[in-house]
Amino acid sequence: MNFLEERIAKEGIVKEGNVLKVDSFLNHRMDIALLEEMGKEFHRRFADKPITKVLTIETSGIAIAYPVAKAFGVPLVFAKKSESVKLDGDVYTAEVESFTEKKSNRVIVSKKFLTSEDRVLIIDDFLANGCALQGLISLAYLAGAEVSGIGIAIEKGFQNGGERIRNLGYRLESLAIVEQMDAKTGEITFRPQNG
Numbered sequence: 001m002n003f004l005e006e007r008i009a010k011e012g013i014v015k016e017g018n019v020l021k022v023d024s025f026l027n028h029r030m031d032i033a034l035l036e037e038m039g040k041e042f043h044r045r046f047a048d049k050p051i052t053k054v055l056t057i058e059t060s061g062i063a064i065a066y067p068v069a070k071a072f073g074v075p076l077v078f079a080k081k082s083e084s085v086k087l088d089g090d091v092y093t094a095e096v097e098s099f100t101e102k103k104s105n106r107v108i109v110s111k112k113f114l115t116s117e118d119r120v121l122i123i124d125d126f127l128a129n130g131c132a133l134q135g136l137i138s139l140a141y142l143a144g145a146e147v148s149g150i151g152i153a154i155e156k157g158f159q160n161g162g163e164r165i166r167n168l169g170y171r172l173e174s175l176a177i178v179e180q181m182d183a184k185t186g187e188i189t190f191r192p193q194n195g
């Protein structure tokens, strides 16, 4: 098991409805040393790519994307959830179906901060059905930016987002892929990965 899998096995809590809670080190209390190690690991995995920007979605993606952007020495841009019905023409927008809140959010990025010059590394905390990633990919597409890679902390491999995104041809790297989890026993099984 790698460092993140070990931590999930130790502290992750499996909830009904296919939700994994990692509040003790990622989503509520944050272990900064662990986040920094994740940042270095994403940097190692995408070191061959000339990344110009890290792109994530608020809120929980930001803490993970921060050390990644630091490792690459590039800015971090996060897509914002927007309630406003009156949007000016200066933003790109995408609709994202939220897995945990079961509602749709409009997310926006300012046209100033994502351009056709950019080669983007997309980062997020979880991958379930892939809606958040689809939203981020479409924001990059609208800006004419290239998606050079996608880094996910925890992919739930029994949901179909990972397969869908990989089938679209994107290079998607997940630090931990949960193959199975059981809310009754709390047991979590990981997909074996190389490296």
Ligand code: 5GP
Binding pocket: 018, 019, 020, 021, 022, 027, 060, 097, 098, 099, 100, 124, 125, 126, 127, 128, 129, 130, 131, 132, 133, 156, 161
């Ligand atoms: P997707 O859009 O791939 O269906 O879901 C990804 C988003 O939903 C992530 O940005 C994450 O915030 C949230 N999410 C999905 N599954 C889980 C989960 O099992 N646990 C937690 N804490 N968040 C999740």
